[in-house]
Amino acid sequence: MLTQKEMQIASLIQGDIPLIKCPFKHIGELTGSGEQDVLGIIEDMMKKGVIRKFGAILRHQKAGFKRNAMLLWAVPPSKSEAVGNILASFPEITHCYQRTPAFAGKYNIFTMIHLRDNGHGLRDNEYELLIQRLSSATGIKDYLLLISEEEFKKNSMEYF
Known part of the structure; x- marks a missing residue:
């Protein structure tokens, strides 16, 4: 079962991550956490298998895959x-x-x-x-x- 904080962070990272210098610091500010806390929670969710993958989504058509x-x-x-x-x-x-x-x-x-x-x-x-x-x-x-x-x-x- 996820904690309220884990659900908040999962909600914010399941979509597009903001294209800013420190996106995890920003997520921390939104959730009342520090940047390192956010990264630690994400790492824990990955270790538990709650988060399977974490990465960029390529818009294949814009990248030349027609x-x-x-x-x-x-x-x-x-x-x-x-x-x-x-x-x-x-x-x-x-x-x-x-x-x-x-x-x-x-x-x-x-x-x-x-x-x-x-x-x-x-x-x-x-x-x-x-x-x-x-x-x-x-x-x-x-x-x-x-x-x-x-x-x-x-x-x-x-x-x-």
Whole structure:
């Protein structure tokens, strides 16, 4: 169970952290704590597993990643962990999940892929080239490509 102070701090860091010289000092002022207290509370919540990750969120389209897609893989259950680890090792893959029940009764590994514009435009076959590499590395030939056409909403979950 979180203390009131932990919930206050979690609430303030779950969204955008202010772009100022001393953001944790500012959070301390808002919560009646010192900067070191705020950092200590965040560290404790990480050690307890309450906070899993702490980092910047990149706006991928503004950073040049103009295309993204979800790629679903039909992987035999006995190979799910090994195939998932192989797929997760590719830098183009940002998310890799096993889903139960499997989509359409067979697609159980979901990956999100991002392709960057190299300044010369994207080749029409760029997805196919990446998928060939992924398929070759895993030995999985049955997949479904879902290309993103428009982003309607993207934000992090807010708990407090």
